[in-house]
Amino acid sequence: MASEPSDSLEVIYVDMPPFTFLNEQDKADGILIRKTAAALKKINQPHHFRRVTLQELAQLSGRADLGLVHLIGAFPVPKQSVSFGSRPLSYMRLHAYFTDAKPIRARSDLRNKEVILVKGYSYGYLRDYLNIPENRVRILFAESHEQALQRLNAKPGRYLLNYERPFASAVGQSKLESLQQYSLSEIPIYWAAGNSFAGQLPELEAQLP
Numbered sequence: 370m371a372s373e374p375s376d377s378l379e380v381i382y383v384d385m386p387p388f389t390f391l392n393e394q395d396k397a398d399g400i401l402i403r404k405t406a407a408a409l410k411k412i413n414q415p416h417h418f419r420r421v422t423l424q425e426l427a428q429l430s431g432r433a434d435l436g437l438v439h440l441i442g443a444f445p446v447p448k449q450s451v452s453f454g455s456r457p458l459s460y461m462r463l464h465a466y467f468t469d470a471k472p473i474r475a476r477s478d479l480r481n482k483e484v485i486l487v488k489g490y491s492y493g494y495l496r497d498y499l500n501i502p503e504n505r506v507r508i509l510f511a512e513s514h515e516q517a518l519q520r521l522n523a524k525p526g527r528y529l530l531n532y533e534r535p536f537a538s539a540v541g542q543s544k545l546e547s548l549q550q551y552s553l554s555e556i557p558i559y560w561a562a563g564n565s566f567a568g569q570l571p572e573l574e575a576q577l578p
Contacts, residue, residue: 378416378566379436380405383426384489386535388459388558389439391420401439401458401558408576412569423489435563437573452567456574457557462533463495464550470526473551483507485520485529492530493556514539 382389382397392398397418409416416437421429429435435451439458465473473479476498484499486492488510492499499506509527511517514536521529522545530553540548562570 376415378409378414380409380416380418381421381426381429381436381438382418383421383423383439385439385461385558386538388461388534404458404577405437405439405560408573411576412572414569414573423491432563434565436566437560437562440559440561451561451563452570454560454562454570454574456577457559458577459558461556461558462552463492463554463556464531464533464536464552466521466529466531466536466548466550467527468521468525468545468547468549470528472549473528476553479506479528480504481506483509483524483527485509485511485517485527487511487514487517487531490532493554495530495553515542518543518545 380397382399382402384390385399385401387399388401389397389399397420402418406416426438429438438451440451440453465479467473470482471478476495479499481504484506486496486499486508498504499508509520511520514531517529517531517536518539521527560570560573
């Protein structure tokens with residue numbers, strides 16, 4: 370594989386469909402990939418995308434030579450080595466989904482319940498709440514959005530916590546008419562940059578519509 374030019378900015382991303390993902394042609398794709406590429410082109414900044422896992426991202430975010438990355442606002446990073454942009458690129462909206470369970474209106478309604486989570490997502494502060502022993506929440510993990518829906522249907526009274534846009538495709542394919550939802554939180558997604566590119570973030574954000 371050919372090496373990237375020395376002045377090419379490395380843009381790191383994790384799978385967050387439809388925001389960022391690897392398409393069938395093994396190319397970086399998604400709403401934020403296209404938005405980032407367009408903005409970097411306007412400031413004549415050569416760049417290339419690199420896909421990493423959440424675990425790799427946690428390690429890379431502490432590097433002083435980090436290029437550019439898409440980060441949700443709740444992602445824990447060392448502030449001394451990463452600068453966040455000031456304008457949200459989009460939002461991850463977290464919902465509680467249910468079918469025949471009692472509607473919920475707050476996170477406290479999840480106490481003493483079975484809650485399904487999809488592996489690969491952090492769930493931010495809500496995960497900490499679910500892990501408090503006194504809340505007696507039984508957590509069930511699903512490997513995919515599709516499996517999460519299957520587990521939701523498998524037993525009455527369960528709740529599924531998932532992010533709206535990544536989950537939309539699975540919901541559409543399931544045609545589950547009884548599915549209801551309640552919005553729990555809205556988490557912004559920002560550009561974040563290492564020290565080497567932090568000074569150019571304002572110029573990059575100025576290219577946003």
